[in-house]
Amino acid sequence: MSVSAAPAERVRPPLTVLVAVVITVVAWASAFVAIRAVHAHFGAGPLALGRLAAGTVALTVALLATRRWVRPTAREWALVIGCGVVWFGFYNVALNAAEQRLDAGTSAMLVNVGPILIAILAGALLGEGFPRSLLTGAGVAFAGVLLIGFAGRGGTAADPLGVALCLLSAAAWAIGVTLQKPVLRRLPALQVTQMACVAGMITTLPFAGGLIEDLRSAPAGSIAGVLYLGVVPTALAFGTWAYALTHMNAGRLGVTTYLVPPLTILLAWPILSETPHLLAIAGGAVALLGVALARRR
Numbered sequence: 282m283s284v285s286a287a288p289a290e291r292v293r294p295p296l297t298v299l300v301a302v303v304i305t306v307v308a309w310a311s312a313f314v315a316i317r318a319v320h321a322h323f324g325a326g327p328l329a330l331g332r333l334a335a336g337t338v339a340l341t342v343a344l345l346a347t348r349r350w351v352r353p354t355a356r357e358w359a360l361v362i363g364c365g366v367v368w369f370g371f372y373n374v375a376l377n378a379a380e381q382r383l384d385a386g387t388s389a390m391l392v393n394v395g396p397i398l399i400a401i402l403a404g405a406l407l408g409e410g411f412p413r414s415l416l417t418g419a420g421v422a423f424a425g426v427l428l429i430g431f432a433g434r435g436g437t438a439a440d441p442l443g444v445a446l447c448l449l450s451a452a453a454w455a456i457g458v459t460l461q462k463p464v465l466r467r468l469p470a471l472q473v474t475q476m477a478c479v480a481g482m483i484t485t486l487p488f489a490g491g492l493i494e495d496l497r498s499a500p501a502g503s504i505a506g507v508l509y510l511g512v513v514p515t516a517l518a519f520g521t522w523a524y525a526l527t528h529m530n531a532g533r534l535g536v537t538t539y540l541v542p543p544l545t546i547l548l549a550w551p552i553l554s555e556t557p558h559l560l561a562i563a564g565g566a567v568a569l570l571g572v573a574l575a576r577r578r
Contacts, residue, residue, distance in 0.1 A: 298528045301521035302537050308521075310544035312514035313385040314552050316377055319506040322499035325377035326488030328507060331496075333369060333482040335511020340475035340520070351468050353476075360460045361468075361476045368457025369481025369519075374488075376450045382443030384555060389545040390426050391447035397423060398455030399535035406459055415533060415575050422539040422571025428564025455535075461523065462531045470523035478515065536575040539568040 319328065344350070353361065380388050397419050404411045457477075464473050496504065525534055543565030549555040 298525050301525040304521045305518045306540045308514045308518035310541045313389045313545045314548045315506050315510050316380045317385040319503040320381050322503040323495045324491050325374050327492035327495045328377045329373035330485040330488045330492050331507040332510040335508050336478045336515030337482050339512045339516035344475045357464050360464045362480045364457045364460040365477035365480025366484045367453045369477050370484030372450050372453040375446045379443045379446035382440035385549045386546040389542040392451050393426050395451035395454040396535035399458050402459040403531035418571045418575025422568045425564045425567030458531050465527045474520045474523045
């Protein structure tokens with residue numbers, strides 16, 4: 282990170298950035314529930330392609346409406362394509378496969394080791410360092426996430442392959458954010474999100490045949506769920522994330538997503554009939570405390 286950008290990221294973010302963070306967290310929490318709700322009718326790969334295709338359409342329309350395009354350099358093209366392939370493409374396929382084996386709350390807990398990986402990669406590769414408040418907050422929030430995980434399993438055992446896929450998703454998320462952050466210094470957030478989504482969609486095109494078959498047999502509600510995943514958690518939330526990332530450092534922003542697991546459990550309660558335990562509520566409170574500690578100046 283350049284020296285000139287560092288002071289701007291140490292001040293309190295403006296209200297628009299905080300609103301973008303809230304939209305991102307709520308939308309991503311709903312994504313875990315939506316994936317779980319439609320997993321019986323769509324395979325992991327076809328669901329990723331359907332989601333990214335819907336997201337690409339929505340983002341392209343929004344980008345054309347703004348009429349703002351900054352020509353990327355060769356390095357920026359490489360970083361955005363890498364972000365799209367790893368984060369938009371691989372992440373979605375792995376997460377979809379994981380949620381065919383794990384409940385939404387447990388999946389959200391496992392994927393949210395990502396902010397720790399983001400903070401480590403951002404500190405090592407982006408020059409953001411390792412502030413004591415960030416490390417302390419990450420540790421406290423991670424303890425809360427573990428509590429949520431123990432509660433979210435209920436009476437079932439966690440599927441080892443599902444756990445491994447969630448951890449791979451977390452790694453893909455961290456790598457994607459690390460690739461995305463340098464590009465956002467010059468390119469508009471909406472453009473970066475659209476380019477990455479297109480790259481992810483192209484990556485998942487081998488699943489086109491499976492998507493066509495799933496669409497033929499899936500009920501209307503599940504198809505609507507796929508469209509929702511593409512428009513809200515992908516097009517909208519990835520866009521608000523990129524906007525927030527232009528005003529906050531990657532490690533500190535990543536920690537705010539520890540709010541996703543408790544929100545996922547609360548949403549899954551009425552929608553998927555998953556009843557949250559007292560331990561999950563306690564874990565959510567600890568995670569919130571960790572986020573507050575990490576956000577301290």
